[in-house]
Amino acid sequence: MQNSEAAAAQSASGLRLLDRTLRTLTFFALPAAVLCLPVLDLLADNRLDFEFGSFRAFYILEGGILALALTLVLFAASSRKWIYILFAGWLIGNLRIAAATLGWDTQWLGHDISPALVPYVRKATSALYYLLTFALFVELFEHELAQLRQPRLVRLGLALGFFLLAAAFVLPPSDFVLLTWWIASAGLITAAIIIWRLRVVARSGNIVWYSASLLMVVAAGAGVLETLGAMLHIGTASTAYVYWVTIFSSSLLIALAATEAERALRSKQSASASAASADHDALTNTLNQKGIEQRTLRGVRAISRGEPFAMGYLDIASLKTVNDLYGHMTGDDVLRQACARVSAKLESGHSLGRISGSELIILLCNTFFDDAQLLAHSIMDDLQASPVYIGARALQLKASMGLIEVADPKQAPQDVISAAARACRLARRNGTNQIVVHEYAEVAKAEHSQEFQLLREFSAGFSPRNLFLVMQPIMSLKDPYNSLDFEVLLRMRDASGNLVPATTIITAAEEGGVAPALDKWIIQTTLEWLDKNEPQLNNTNFVCLNLNGMSLNDAHFIEEFFSTLQAYRHVAHMLCIEITESIALRDLNDIHTFIEQLHSIGVRVALDDFGAGYTSFSYLKQLPADALKIDGSFIQSMTARPADVAIVEAIVALARNLGMKSIAEWVEDSATLETLASLGVDYVQGYAISYPMSPETLLQASCCVDFITDKTVQGFVRKELAGYA
Known part of the structure; x- marks a missing residue:
């Protein structure tokens, strides 16, 4: 029994000795060696001339400390003695303090620290280093400090550290340095008192090792100072000036100057490239909106110096369809080809920019308006002269352009661009490949037009004031006397009582950002009217309503x-x-989902203006629409153009085969009505049947035939469609 107890005691004593040896090596001998070996290497170098190789020891020091810190972290994770993590942090703190002293602390692990953050990093490093040092000291001598029974001294030292850390984020550097000296001095005094008490009262052997390691570092530091002084020829109390040429060779200085000059040049080139990219469109390498506004401002200001200025607003209309049918990568390629063609036509002083997806701005500085008009027509002719190519497929571009003369040197760039955009919209309304030219007097007049005034109103927020709805009958050619279907149309009167065109209202609503609010009002008003008057609409199978594209892209609107x-x-x-x-065509998947949701409620869907764009009939299989409304441009001219008759006939047959109804709009005379009936069209809408009317007037009839006033049309409907003699 006694032998086993003796063996156990001997084993425990051995473990304590091993732990003591390990702690001594880890916390005292090893750090002193890591700190001192690079210093001794520098002292043994015996080179008093400055060379880059002299800093080899400093790199060894940095690598050694980081390697030691990582080793301690791994050891702490395996032994679950977290004091080693504290010690690893303290070693890294030493490294950062040394880096700050030598001016290396603007980097960390090869990465630059933002200059704005450097002062905060330095202050936080100092405060954390104080805290880590004091906390490590307390952990190392935990048992000895317990014997002193003076916890106030320990708490005071730690409290000073936390106070310093908080001050690092609020005090300016000058005040923080002063505070650091005061707190560090107080901390040193506190630590000195504790060390003395530990040596006298607790008679700790560890404190001897701790003091010895401190003496080694201090001695090594003194040696480094002496060596640096000798290297730079500076005595202990020397006040003489030392010039760089006495340290560096002239060839080294020349090389250094050349390197700095090259770096400055690269920096300037990089800044120029950044400035260029800031006002250029990455896709087309033309001006972006910022660049367009800057060049416009220059052009406007130059007017006061007698330099004429004009602006073109070009819309590549076919690009939207290309994006939808062939993808955005193909669309981007077509856009680049179009920009290259336009750029080839421009001369010195002219600029090209991209204001949005398919819309380009042409800035014609120092160009007389007559010359600007000739150039605009030349650009449009070139765009239509030959197709662009998508692989082996040729695509004919369709475009519209607005051209304006700018003559007011005080006009804002945004106003100039808006005026050009209005001219472009007018060109689009006139058909494809059209140019609308506005001289200065016309631009000034346009700014006071209905659209401009309405845009100002809508920009302040949507209000239904002066808005009202009208209804235009849609007659069935299969059963005209039993149909009272119609389309709801938007109308407005201005302050003078004049009727505002619907296109003007819609355009102003889109530019003012209130198109979804306008559609919401139309839908709400229509449904309320149907709810109130449903008993009087026995012959009404459907009521057509238009939705704006902006509304369909507004998730909040769709939800409401x-x-x-x-x-x-x-x-x-x-x-x-x-x-x-x-x-x-913009997003077939989203539109398909939208249509399915409408069908789930019983709402029908019609594809409007069918045939107006680059129609690909294959996409119709993906859209379960209920009807096709044939674009009015085919209907209006079909009696004079046999080709349009063939197109309408093909669309009607397509709709029938897909299980859809066909609706022809813009039917204005008896001859057109008779042709459409012979082609098998299901419904017709237009002035030949009736003009738009008030809701009250619509309720007075039982069918669309009641509104027909033309005798020839009445006779055709009665004899040919209804079968009455």
Whole structure:
């Protein structure tokens, strides 16, 4: 029994000795060696001339400390003695303090620290180093400090550290340095008192090792100072100036100057490239919106010096369809080809920019307006002269342009661009490949037009004031005396009582950002009217409503739209939502989902203006629409152009084969009506049947035939469609 107890005691004594040896090596001998060996290497170098190799020891020091810190972290993780992590942090703190002293602390692990953060990093490093040092000291002598029974001294030292850390984030560097000296002095005094008490009262042997390691570092530091002084020829109390040429060779200085000059040049080139990229469109390498506004401002200001200025606004209309049918990468390639063609036509002083997806700005500085018009027509002719190519496929570009003369040197760039955009919209309304030219007097007049005034109103927020709805009948050619279907149309009167065109209202709403609010008002008003008057609409199978493309792209509008339909579900089934072909092609998946949601409520869908764009009939299989509204441009001219008759006939046959109804709009005379009936069109809409009317007038009739006033049309409907003699 006694032998076993003796063996156990001997084993425990051995473990304590091993732990003591390990702690001594780790916390005292090893750090002193890591800190001192590079210093001794520098002292043994015996080179008093400055060379880059002299800093080899400093790199060894940095690598040694980081390697030691990592080793300690791994050891702490395996032994679960977290004092080693504290010690690793203290070693890294030493490294950062040394780096700050030598001016290396603007980097960390090869990465630059932001100059704005450097002062905060330095202050935080100093405060954390104090805290880590004091905390490590307390952990190392935990048992000895317990014997002193003076916890106030320990708490005071730690409290000073936390106070310093908080001050690092609020005090300016000058005040923080002063505070650091005061707190560090107080901390040193506190530590000195504790060390003396430990040596006298606790008679700790560890404190001897701790003091010895400190003496080694201090001695090594003194040696480094002496060596540096000898290397730079500076005595202990020397006040003489030392010039760089006495340290560096002239060839080294020349090489250094050349390197700095090269770096400055690269920096300047990089800044120039950054400035260029800031005002250029990355896709087309033309000006972006910022660049366009800057060049416009220059052009406007130059007017006061007698330099004429004009602006063109070019819309590549076919690009939207290319994106939808062939993808955005193909569309980007087509856009680049178009920009290259336009750029080839421009001369010195002219600039090309991209204001949005398919819309370009042409800035014609120091160019007379007559010359600007000739150039605009030349650009449009060139775009139409030959197709662009998508692989082996040729595509004919369609475009519209607005050209304006700018003559007011005080006009804002945004106003100039808006005026050019308005001219471009007018060109689009006139058809494809059109140019609208506005001289200065016309631009000034346009700014006071209905559209401009309405845009100002809508920019302040949507209000339904002066808005009202009218209804235009849509007659069935299969059963004209039993149909009272119609389309709801938007109308407005200005302050003078004059009727504002619907296109003007819609354009102003789009530019003012209130198109979704306008559509919401139309839908709500229509459903309320249907709810109130449903008993009088026995012959009404569907009511057409248009939705703006901006509304379909507004998630909040879509959510409110379906909530409103659910609230009026008992009459919502009468609606037929019209979506233009170009909008349907933007995102087939989203539009398909939208149509399916409408069908789930009983709402029908018609594709409006069908055939107006680059129609690819294959996409119709992906859109479960209920009807096709044939673009009015084919209907209006079909009696004079046999080709249009063939196109309409093909669309009608396509709709029939896909299970859709066909609706022809812009039917204005009896001859057109007779042709459409012979082609098998299901419904017709236009002045030949009726002009748009008030809701009250519509309720007075039982069918669309009641509104026909033309005797020839009446006779055809009665004899040929209804079969009456």
